[in-house]
Amino acid sequence: MKKFVFGNWKMNMLRRDIEEWKDKFFTELEKGLNEKVSVCIFVPFTHLIIAKEIFKNTDVEIGAQNMFFEEKGAFTGEISPLHLVDIGVKNVIIGHSERRKIFKEDDEMLSKKLKKAIELSFKPVFCIGETLDERESGKTEEVLERQLREGLKLLNSEEIKKIIIAYEPVWAIGTGRVATPEQAVSAHRFIIEFLNKNYDVNIPILYGGSIKPENFDSLVKNPEISGGLVGGASLKGDSFAKLVKIALNYIS
Ligand code: PEP
Numbered sequence: 001m002k003k004f005v006f007g008n009w010k011m012n013m014l015r016r017d018i019e020e021w022k023d024k025f026f027t028e029l030e031k032g033l034n035e036k037v038s039v040c041i042f043v044p045f046t047h048l049i050i051a052k053e054i055f056k057n058t059d060v061e062i063g064a065q066n067m068f069f070e071e072k073g074a075f076t077g078e079i080s081p082l083h084l085v086d087i088g089v090k091n092v093i094i095g096h097s098e099r100r101k102i103f104k105e106d107d108e109m110l111s112k113k114l115k116k117a118i119e120l121s122f123k124p125v126f127c128i129g130e131t132l133d134e135r136e137s138g139k140t141e142e143v144l145e146r147q148l149r150e151g152l153k154l155l156n157s158e159e160i161k162k163i164i165i166a167y168e169p170v171w172a173i174g175t176g177r178v179a180t181p182e183q184a185v186s187a188h189r190f191i192i193e194f195l196n197k198n199y200d201v202n203i204p205i206l207y208g209g210s211i212k213p214e215n216f217d218s219l220v221k222n223p224e225i226s227g228g229l230v231g232g233a234s235l236k237g238d239s240f241a242k243l244v245k246i247a248l249n250y251i252s
Pocket residue numbers: 008010168172173174175176208209210211229230231232233
């Protein structure tokens with residue numbers, strides 16, 4: 001099975017940092033990438049072209065962290081999916097918990113973004129996950145089911161097959177508090193069964209939340225976990241390369 005190691009740089013990394021990242025990444029990776037581990041980094045909009053240039057002729061893909069669902073018009077400050085298409089970016093994160101929480105993106109808006117992304121042949125990574133309160137009150141599966149049902153409601157099974165899901169418990173993002181492998185596997189199994197039962201699809205499900213080289217092995221070794229969406233540990237090329245090397249042990 002293929003594995004995925006995806007990095008979310010959030011609002012970090014200037015041009016010089018990207019050059020240094022690339023050097024460290026390929027030095028640590030020694031043998032280079034294997035086609036069975038897909039690597040993509042999601043960079044700030046202004047640096048998409050810069051990153052594409054820096055990583056040209058490598059197998060590192062570049063993606064955007066967000067996009068709007070309209071193609072053009074009076075939406076000051078937004079980024080059209082057509083702007084991304086125009087510069088050759090086809091990977092995009094939709095519904096990261098920081099977009100949901102800080103920028104108030106709701107299920108309705110995210111369903112439109114996913115629809116537009118699929119219509120324009122993007123490869124979207126759709127993020128879902130429960131808050132600490134929701135987990136502690138026993139609502140994890142209810143929340144995941146709602147986010148999936150609502151987010152995917154404008155898509156048919158063939159379209160859903162083009163999506164990657166990232167299960168990112170909100171309490172684990174940027175907190176240093178990683179989900180235990182048991183917690184992650186249980187949530188992934190729930191998502192896998194839900195997608196299977198309702199849409200007859202089997203798509204990659206990544207885990208995200210405080211992944212580091214020290215904890216990644218125990219997560220990515222499980223067949224239910226197709227890889228990781230990594231924030232903090234993706235900011236250093238060498239630590240990100242270590243994650244790729246770990247994933248390489250579990251491809252089949
Ligand atoms: C993320 O931003 O998607 C994320 C999982 O961040 P971190 O790895 O820092 O928890």
